[in-house]
Amino acid sequence: xxxxxxxxxxxxKLTNNEELVEINAxxxxxxxxxxxxxxxxxxxxxxxxxxxVRRFVNVYVNEEDIxxxxxxxxxxxxxxxxxIIPAIAGG
Amino acid sequence: MSEKHQGYMKALKCRECGRxxxxxxxxxxxxxxxxxxxxxxxxxxxxxxxxxIIASRPKTMWRYRELLPIAGEPTVGPLVxxxxxxxxxxxxKALGIRELYVKNDAVNYPTxxxxxxxxxxxxxxxxxxxxxxxxxxxTGNLANSVAANAASAGLKSYVFIPSxxxxxxxxxxxxxxxxxxxxxxxxxxxxxLCAEIAGKFGWAFVxxxxxxxxxxxSKSMAYEIAEQLGWRAPDHTIxxxxxxxxxxxxxxxxxxxxxxxxxxxxxxxVYGAQATGCSPxxxxxxxxxxxFKPVKPDTIAKSLAIGTPADGFYALKVMRETNAAAxxxxxxxxxxxxxxxxxxxxxxxxxxxxxTVGVAKKLIASGKIPKDSSAVICVTGNGLKTLDAxxxxxxxxxxxxPSLREFEALxxxxxxxxx
Numbered sequence: 001x002x003x004x005x006x007x008x009x010x011x012x013k014l015t016n017n018e019e020l021v022e023i024n025a026x027x028x029x030x031x032x033x034x035x036x037x038x039x040x041x042x043x044x045x046x047x048x049x050x051x052x053v054r055r056f057v058n059v060y061v062n063e064e065d066i067x068x069x070x071x072x073x074x075x076x077x078x079x080x081x082x083x084i085i086p087a088i089a090g091g
Numbered sequence: 092m093s094e095k096h097q098g099y100m101k102a103l104k105c106r107e108c109g110r111x112x113x114x115x116x117x118x119x120x121x122x123x124x125x126x127x128x129x130x131x132x133x134x135x136x137x138x139x140x141x142x143x144i145i146a147s148r149p150k151t152m153w154r155y156r157e158l159l160p161i162a163g164e165p166t167v168g169p170l171v172x173x174x175x176x177x178x179x180x181x182x183x184k185a186l187g188i189r190e191l192y193v194k195n196d197a198v199n200y201p202t203x204x205x206x207x208x209x210x211x212x213x214x215x216x217x218x219x220x221x222x223x224x225x226x227x228x229x230t231g232n233l234a235n236s237v238a239a240n241a242a243s244a245g246l247k248s249y250v251f252i253p254s255x256x257x258x259x260x261x262x263x264x265x266x267x268x269x270x271x272x273x274x275x276x277x278x279x280x281x282x283x284l285c286a287e288i289a290g291k292f293g294w295a296f297v298x299x300x301x302x303x304x305x306x307x308x309s310k311s312m313a314y315e316i317a318e319q320l321g322w323r324a325p326d327h328t329i330x331x332x333x334x335x336x337x338x339x340x341x342x343x344x345x346x347x348x349x350x351x352x353x354x355x356x357x358x359x360x361v362y363g364a365q366a367t368g369c370s371p372x373x374x375x376x377x378x379x380x381x382x383f384k385p386v387k388p389d390t391i392a393k394s395l396a397i398g399t400p401a402d403g404f405y406a407l408k409v410m411r412e413t414n415a416a417a418x419x420x421x422x423x424x425x426x427x428x429x430x431x432x433x434x435x436x437x438x439x440x441x442x443x444x445x446x447t448v449g450v451a452k453k454l455i456a457s458g459k460i461p462k463d464s465s466a467v468i469c470v471t472g473n474g475l476k477t478l479d480a481x482x483x484x485x486x487x488x489x490x491x492x493p494s495l496r497e498f499e500a501l502x503x504x505x506x507x508x509x510x
Contacts, residue, residue, distance in 0.1 A: 009290035010121045045122060055382065055404055056107070056124040060283060065399065067385050085286045086119040087126075087401035 005031065005082045014039045023082075028059060029072040031082060046084065058085045098162040099136050103127040103303050106405070114162075116220055116295055118302040126401070127303045129160040137351040142322060145353075152208055152311035158347055159311065160304045161215045167244040168211025172311050174199050176319035176467070181435035182448075186455050190465035192325070193432070194316055196472070197440055202239045202263065203473035204232035204441075205337070209308035210240050210297060216304040217295035223247060224294045228285035230278050230333065230394045231260030232441075232472050237297055238269035249294070251281050256393060259476045277388055279399045306402075309337045313344025316467055317354050324348070324359035327466040329451045331443045332363040332372050332417070333395040335406030337471070342409045362460065363406055363417035364450035366390035366425060366442075372403045373417035381407055391422045391480045392442040394472055416459045420449035426484050428452065429474060439474030447471075 002022045007015050015021060021038075025031035036043035048054050052072075059066045060083040066074045076082070102111040107125025118127055140157045148154035152172025153165050175195045183191035196205040210233065217225055226249040227237045234250035241248035250264050254273035264271045274281045289299035297305045317324050324345045330338045342361045348354040365373040368390030375383040383403045388396035400406070410417060420428065425442055428449035433439050440448070451468050454460040474481070491497040 006287065008119075008286070010119045010124065013121070045124065048123075054124055056119070056126065056401075058283070058399060063280065063283070065279070065385055068387075083283065083287065085283055086124045087399065 002078060003031070003076050003080045003082060005035065006084065008084050008086060010086065011042060011045060011084070014042050014045075025076060027070075027072070027076055028061070028066055028074045028082070031076060032072075056087045058087055059083070060085065096162050098160075099131050099157050100160050100162070101130040101132050104130040116217070116222070116300040118300050129303050129307055131158070131160075133347070133350050140351055140353070142353060145318065152211070152308070152315065155311060155314045158314065158344075158351070159212055160307045161212065162219050165211060165215045166218050167214035167246075168201075168207060168240050170200050171207045171211045172199065173315055176316060177436060177438065179436050179468070182432060182468075185431060185435050186452050187462055188455050188460065188466055189463050192316075192320075192465075192467045193436060193438060194312060194467055194469045195438055196312065197438060197444065197470050197474070201243075202232070202235040203476065204236065205309065205312060205469075205471040206232045206236040207240070208311050209233075209305045210236040212308035213295070213297035213301045213305035214240050214244055214246065217246070217297075217301055218244065220295070222295035224249065224292075225297060226250065226285070226289075226294045227297045228252075228278070228281045228299070230396060231256050231263075231476065232394055233298065234269070234271070235260060235263040235476075238264040238267035238271075241269065242267040251285050251288075253278050253281055253393075257477050257479050259478060263476060278397050279385075279388075282397075282399075306336050306340060309340035310344035310347065312337075312469060313341045314348060317345065317348050322354050324354055324357055325467045326357070326464045327360050327362060327415075327460045328469065329362045329364055329447055329454065329460075329466060330469045331392075331395055331447045331471055332365050332400065332406055333397045333443075334400045335363070335372055335402035335404075337469070338363050339402055339405045339409050341469070342413065358413065360413045360415035361409060362415045362450070362454055363410060364447045365417065365419040366392040366395055366446050367419040367421045368392070369396045369398060370419035371398060372400055372406050373419040375403070376407055376410055376417035381411065383407065390425075390442075391477075392425055392446050393477075394441060394443045395446060416454060418450045418453045418457075418459075420446055420453065424449045426481055429481055430485060432470070433474070438470060440470045441472035441474050441477040442480050443472050444470040444474070445480075 025034045105120035105125040150173040177193040179191045224247040248269040289296040349356045369388035371383040385399040425445035429445035
């Protein structure tokens with residue numbers, strides 16, 4: 001079994017409208033590299049010039065924010081679900 | 092779109108890279124995920140919006156409608172806003188500051204919080220864009236406002252809330268016939284789910300795809316404060332921070348009034364207030380950082396319990412650039428401040444109001460807000476919605492029989508105790 005990435009609406013133009021993409025990467029950093037290989041241009045949307053996840057991008061592994069895990073080094077195991085979500089406003 | 096259909100709006104613009112987008116229901120830049128913001132034609136606004144024209148209009152937030160992001164007339168919440176600016180002399184004395192006001196959105200119409208401002212803008216714009224169903228992710232007040240305003244506008248609504256909300260806030264959404272969905276998780280999790288739902292069903296999510304319009308409604312608080320002070324900005328404004336959006340929009344509101352020539356530029360400062368149990372922005376501000384670390388909220392101020400504040404970066408930037416500051420208060424300090432505001436000014440604020448008053452007290456005591464200055468405290472919600480938070484902390488009624496003798500005995504006893 002592989003891992004699944006949920007692609008947010010603003011990025012679906014790059015994934016030919018694919019909403020759920022399967023990947024094999026072992027951590028979040030590699031997952032972004034793998035996505036970039038398949039959907040060129042996607043990495044620069046997620047990563048800034050310093051190589052960090054952009055400040056308005058929230059990445060979750062099984063509903064947990066990677067900033068509470070190990071950021072880009074957060075390990076992935078089979079069956080994990082990754083969500084990429086733009087930060088949204090208060091309520 | 093013709094100019095006529097855009098009102099005074101020009102485009103949506105990414106706050107990070109400046110790329111422009113059409114004035115649709117979209118909130119994120121496709122290139123860097125930066126938030127989109129409405130850009131206006133300020134030259135045209137300057138020509139058409141004068142103090143006289145504003146004074147001739149009804150006392151609602153829509154008297155400044157050229158500065159709000161709708162194309163035509165407001166169709167939802169036409170009576171929202173223009174809440175009292177209370178000269179708070181007794182509270183000023185208690186906090187030790189020369190001049191103090193409370194902007195009292197606890198009595199905003201119709202749902203007793205500042206959220207009616209943002210919701211009337213978002214829903215008016217949603218109707219312009221043809222939506223029939225509206226929704227939101229909420230810590231309570233927003234849900235109440237979306238439910239009520241959608242009901243009166245004949246729109247279908249879905250509101251998503253954390254399941255541990257105050258009972259009052261839950262009932263205050265259900266009563267309007269809204270579809271209330273309680274999520275087993277904290278607000279940040281509700282938010283994440285809603286971001287995923289919003290992309291799927293084509294609804295107007297007021298704080299997701301309608302966010303650029305929604306957030307602008309908060310500016311009206313600044314316009315009102317300035318007008319109510321006789322067209323000037325106060326030296327200091329203290330606002331609660333959840334996502335940080337309100338603080339940035341109050342600042343923007345003052346700046347816009349300067350830009351269109353309605354007030355002089357006195358470089359007003361806007362200070363941020365958080366609860367210690369959820370203080371990612373104030374912690375970063377105090378440490379001199381320009382970024383924050385997300386937290387897991389644990390505070391009675393549930394309406395401010397956002398651990399991953401979307402506008403945290405911008406709130407920090409505004410405070411840094413205007414040389415303002417932030418602070419935070421504990422749950423006990425929040426309750427004390429709610430009582431202080433009630434006992435000095437007769438205003439019963441919800442927990443977020445306790446946070447703002449408590450932080451104002453700290454900022455004045457520490458000298459960050461000078462004692463010889465004027466300040467406005469923004470109270471954004473009503474205490475009747477968070478009764479649980481103060482239950483057991485404000486005493487109990489003394490019970491007697493309907494007998495004059497018993498009452499006299501009670502008074503005599505109290506006089507002895509208080510002597």
